[in-house]
Amino acid sequence: MTYEALAEKYLAYVPDADMALLEKAYKFSENAHSAQTRASGEKYFSHCYAVADILLDYKLDQPTVCAALLHDVLEDTPVSTEQFNREFGEEITQLVLGVTKIEHFKFTSVDEETAENWRKMLLATAADVRVILIKLADRLHNMRTLQFLTRERQQSIAEETLTLYAPLAQRLGIFSLKAELEDLSFKAQHPAEYADLSAKLEATSAKRREVLESFRAELESRLAQSGIPHRVLARTKNLYSIYRKMQSQNRPFEEIQDSLGVRIITDTVANCYALVGLVHSHFKPLAGSFTDYIALPKMNLYQSLHTTVVSAAGDIVEVQLRTEEMHRTSEYGIAAHWRYKLGKAGKDAHFDEKINWLRQWIEWLQDLTSPREFLETLRTDMELQQVFVFTPKGEVKAIPKGSTTLDFAFAIHSEIGEHCFGARVNNKMVSLDYELKSGDICEILTRKNSSPRPDWVKIVRTGRSRSRIRRYLREHGLSED
Ligand code: MN
Numbered sequence: 001m002t003y004e005a006l007a008e009k010y011l012a013y014v015p016d017a018d019m020a021l022l023e024k025a026y027k028f029s030e031n032a033h034s035a036q037t038r039a040s041g042e043k044y045f046s047h048c049y050a051v052a053d054i055l056l057d058y059k060l061d062q063p064t065v066c067a068a069l070l071h072d073v074l075e076d077t078p079v080s081t082e083q084f085n086r087e088f089g090e091e092i093t094q095l096v097l098g099v100t101k102i103e104h105f106k107f108t109s110v111d112e113e114t115a116e117n118w119r120k121m122l123l124a125t126a127a128d129v130r131v132i133l134i135k136l137a138d139r140l141h142n143m144r145t146l147q148f149l150t151r152e153r154q155q156s157i158a159e160e161t162l163t164l165y166a167p168l169a170q171r172l173g174i175f176s177l178k179a180e181l182e183d184l185s186f187k188a189q190h191p192a193e194y195a196d197l198s199a200k201l202e203a204t205s206a207k208r209r210e211v212l213e214s215f216r217a218e219l220e221s222r223l224a225q226s227g228i229p230h231r232v233l234a235r236t237k238n239l240y241s242i243y244r245k246m247q248s249q250n251r252p253f254e255e256i257q258d259s260l261g262v263r264i265i266t267d268t269v270a271n272c273y274a275l276v277g278l279v280h281s282h283f284k285p286l287a288g289s290f291t292d293y294i295a296l297p298k299m300n301l302y303q304s305l306h307t308t309v310v311s312a313a314g315d316i317v318e319v320q321l322r323t324e325e326m327h328r329t330s331e332y333g334i335a336a337h338w339r340y341k342l343g344k345a346g347k348d349a350h351f352d353e354k355i356n357w358l359r360q361w362i363e364w365l366q367d368l369t370s371p372r373e374f375l376e377t378l379r380t381d382m383e384l385q386q387v388f389v390f391t392p393k394g395e396v397k398a399i400p401k402g403s404t405t406l407d408f409a410f411a412i413h414s415e416i417g418e419h420c421f422g423a424r425v426n427n428k429m430v431s432l433d434y435e436l437k438s439g440d441i442c443e444i445l446t447r448k449n450s451s452p453r454p455d456w457v458k459i460v461r462t463g464r465s466r467s468r469i470r471r472y473l474r475e476h477g478l479s480e481d
Contacts, residue, residue: 001049003027009056010065017062021088025066028087032077039148047141048072054137058335064130067095071134074100098124098131099138115371118164118378126362129355132168133335136177139165143184158188167382172358173300173333182240190243197239200253212260215311219262222282228271235261235318259308261318265327269294272321276305279319283309286316294326296388299398301329334358364464367471377463387438399436402461406432409444410465417465418472419446433459454480 003026007019029048036044052068066088073079074096085093098121107113125132143161146154162185169178187194212234223230245256264275272294279285289308297303304322311317322330329336334355361381368374385401389408399411405425410417422445423430436442452472457480460466473480 001046006049006052006056006065009053010062013059014062019062021066022062022069025069025088025092029069029073032073032079036076038145040145041148044072044076047145050141050144051134051137054140055133058133058332060130060133060335063091063095064134067092067099067130068134068137070096071099071138094124094128095131095134098128099135109371111375112371114160115374119366119374122362122365126359129334129358132172136165136169136172136174136181140177140181143181143188146184146188154188158185161185162189163379164382167379169333171300171382172335173298173302173329174331174335175333176331179236179238179240182238186240186243193243194239197243197253201237201239201242208260211311211313211315212262212317214313215260215315215317216262218312219264219279219283222278223264223275226274226278228266228274230264230266230271230275233263233265235263235320259316259318261320263327264319264321265324266321267323269323272305272323276307276319276321279307279309279321283311283317285309294322296396299386300333302326302333304330361464364467367467368463373467377467381463387436389436389438390441392441392443400462403436404432404459404461405430405434405436405442405444406456407460407462407465408436408442409446410460410462410468412444414468416444416446417468418452419448419450420444421447421450432456451476454478 003023006026007022010019010022011017030045033044033048038044038047048069048071051071052065055065055068070084070088070092074081074084081093081097084096101117102113102120104113107116121131121135139161142157146157149157161181166178166181166185169175169181183194216232216234219232223232242253242256245251246253249256264279266272266275276290286308289306291306294303294305303326304320306318306320308316308318365374365377365381368377381400386398387401387403388396388398389403390396391412397408397411399408403411405423406417406420409420409423420432423432423434424443424445425434425436425440427441452469454473456469457466457473460469470480472478
């Protein structure tokens with residue numbers, strides 16, 4: 001835990017960087033926290049160091065790493081915001097303020113405190129997405145060191161991690177972080193099941209490796225003849241996702257179809273399609289298993305081709321195909337985009353466009369004034385999966401799974417939602433509570449004198465539509481059914 005070790009890690013990806021700022025942040029934080037210790041008995045600064053170290057794994061820029069070192073200074077030490085700003089300037093101050101909690105005494109209930117702290121952090125994220133990356137790294141280190149807290153604290157922190165932080169990491173496409181948060185929460189909440197499951201997984205791993213290796217050899221021999229550059233990777237396991245499958249299907253571990261998977265990484269998009277063609281010509285795909293997330297990326301930027309095929313030995317194997325760049329984005333999500341800034345390639349021109357959904361979603365959340373409603377919407381919105389629906393003009397919109405035509409109307413524009421009286425899906429008239437599926441073409445019919453009715457609250461699924469309708473009803477003196 002030395003300044004030199006951090007600096008070396010940073011210089012490994014930005015070779016000729018000026019390191020003065022990082023050194024200053026290191027010393028300032030170490031000094032400011034010198035009187036504090038953690039529950040583990042270690043120096044408090046070890047936590048700040050660890051958070052910075054996690055963000056260095058993601059190869060983030062120097063202001064973010066500095067802010068990580070300093071992230072608890074304003075919350076936990078006597079240093080004032082003014083003094084901090086003089087030392088480190090506006091950019092780092094705003095990042096640290098974004099992750100600083102509001103003082104405890106300002107709240108009358110736990111719900112209110114949780115809701116307002118999330119609201120504050122998300123607003124700061126809308127202005128600068130690096131705020132959420134620091135917060136996630138902070139939570140990851142706290143989860144890694146959870147064993148030093150009381151059982152009760154462990155449970156409540158694990159619960160919040162599982163319902164809010166992990167889904168958020170998933171939404172942002174940072175899969176490695178999401179998987180670790182989930183597994184650590186699972187371990188804290190159900191230690192016996194966790195131990196049992198990891199032992200079982202370990203016991204079957206030899207067999208799985210064997211099946212995978214033989215499929216891989218088979219695959220490689222086919223692909224080698226094509227001359228297309230590629231590498232094949234095995235996929236890693238997420239204990240919690242297996243556990244969740246067991247719960248939702250109400251089946252023991254032995255009966256869970258634990259799908260085996262490989263990834264094929266190549267150089268260009270055209271080669272992804274060429275390779276999936278080769279895969280399908282040698283291995284029979286399962287009907288309906290092919291999904292093209294290259295043409296239709298997920299909201300969290302994820303892109304890949306997915307298909308499920310049968311090996312010569314009769315095993316079912318999931319295959320994902322992607323370019324190197326897509327692979328990086330799928331592992332690091334939005335965090336990958338700060339790496340472009342560092343390189344000679346310059347910024348990703350479409351970055352702002354790509355994270356607009358996040359800003360928009362945060363904006364919608366601000367409409368929810370009651371703490372309970374805010375937290376509920378936050379949780380449910382993040383749990384929902386998405387489907388892709390087309391407008392008649394061929395524009396594609398990602399909306400939460402389960403959304404109705406009325407939700408779609410509100411997703412286009414709140415004006416459209418408020419004046420909606422019907423919808424046509426794939427050229428057929430449908431009702432406002434019709435549930436949309438991926439690939440549907442949906443045309444919203446509006447009328448000037450049409451307006452929201454109290455029963456609409458029950459028709460919509462997303463927090464955004466619900467809050468818009470409630471606001472309209474309030475403003476027009478109408479009450480919900
Ligand atoms: Mn912290």
